[in-house]
Amino acid sequence: MRLSFKNIFKSLMITLLLLILCEILSSTFLPFMGFTNFKIPFNVIIVLFLALRIQDDGLPIYILATQLIHSIFSNEGWAVGTIIGIIVSFMVSITKDLIQFSSAFVTIVTVQVFQIIWFLLMSSILCLKMGDFSKFGTIIINFFPESIVLSLMSPLFFNLLSRIWLKGNSIGEKGSSHVW
């Protein structure tokens, strides 16, 4: 999907605002519900959407922008997520012919698969950075509940983000014409 600069800027701003809203809700309401060890990584779903659905020259920059906003709400920083986001977008390019967003279930499975890749890479880089691989297991264990919640939410998010990004543009360059 190739978009005009005007649309890109507008869509990117709306997406970042959505991310801010989600991050605020996630950082306030989840602890309120008692989930103090978990935080839904909304940046991941946005980056995955961008990687999977947006074929634009500025994709690395959109990923960077998303990660910069995410870094305000997280100690994780922006760099790791950006590197992984770009790697994932490479992987999507390799497997793009296999991915058909024909149903919500496919979307959930696809997002879950790429999340696994994401978190494996993320855990590896973080452990490498800290020079301590003993926390690798803990990071992975913490990741699973979050990733499942995020995958289940992905059809809704993909629908919403499609409306933001693809409004006024044709849909379906990658995958089917369904907006999942």
Add this chain to the structure above:
Amino acid sequence: MIKNVLRDYSRPKLINSIVVIILSFFGLATQNYQYSDSSLFEKVCLELFSPLQSGMTQVQSDVRNFFDNYFNIVDTRKENKKLTKKLDRYRNKIFQLQQIEKENKRLKKLLQFGAEVELKKVMAQVIGWDSSNEFKLLRVNRGLAQGIEPQSPVITMDGLVGYVYKVSENYADILTILDANNRVDALIDNTRVHGILEGSFDFYLTLKYVRRSESIKQGDLVITAGLGDIYPKGIKVGVVDSIEKESYSLTQKIEVKPTVNFHKLEEVVILTKNDEVVKE
């Protein structure tokens, strides 16, 4: 495969990707997870979004407090009910213990009384009154199984109650001295004057067959004479309440008030000659 991927990537996208990755690696290399200096962008964003987070946290805190208070009130109410029930149970228990203590004291006195009597003592509890006969017959929870025999005398620490009138395996009926059918051979303690005590109305006894010439005073103690082979000698029966000397009669009409308070009778001691008394 890499060639295919790179072919799909436009030159600007590839350049963008490389630049961003290099930048990211630089950022990663310089990032300190223990301490971080905020950039201007981060400072602005923090100042901008933190009040929102703070507001949300305040809202959720208020909501949490509201629900916490609500549940606290509900819990307190439940706890209050539980504690009230518990308190009632303990009050009841205390009452029962007080009753047991009183009973214990009474029974101790009861057993101490009549220590000089050479008969076996069986403690019995009053379980019923013959209401049709103005409490002149009472039922106790001891019978043949506990060694009670017919015509065994029944006493309390205050004095004579009556004798066993009817006995079954585990229960016995006692004919009290208040009953007109129960006659007790008695004597005035200080003058040793003999007479026959008979039950009358209003929980009083009448001492009969005392000669007119005998000097009887109000308040004189009346005890059993030990004749008739039912009551042992020397058991208190009552005190002289009133004396009436009629001009035409040879005897005096003496009213005796029983020493036993029949209105408050709870336990009695049955004296029996039976050696096979079952102690419980």
